[in-house]
Amino acid sequence: MYVFSQDFLNDLATLISGPGRFRFFVQPSMALFLAIRDGLADARHGAPPYVIHALFDSGDRVKSLKTALHSAGKVFALAIILDAILQARVLGHIRPLAAVAVGCLLVGLPYMLARGITNRIQVRSARRTEST
DSSP: OGGGSHHHHHHHHHHHHSTTTTHHHHHHHHHHHHHHHHHHHHHHHTOOOHHHHHHHOTTTHHHHHHHHHHHHHHHHHHHHHHHHHHIIIIISSOOHHHHHHHHIIIIIHHHHHHHHHHHHHHHHHHHHHHHO
């Protein structure tokens, strides 16, 4: 499969060094902003950290994924579309699965991790405040 090949890594290096490299900063930054906002909301509502909740709570998994898509879906879709455009422009072809993989790396991963970490930090901070 292309996404797990050396060609994918070579093409990714070409995209990082070529036009549109600023998106490798902007898209994760947008994901972090949305994740921090959502992680703080999770903490206010007493929800568990996002990744743990999404992976291990099968009853609410669909609802959890829907809220993430609602929040970060537009940024995720934009990441996929921009990657496809850049692939066409720089590489001369489009690999849709590679665009999804890059979208997951630039938006999905930072969003999931930052949302859970923000929730945990906020909950621990609130506990410290309550105990003093």
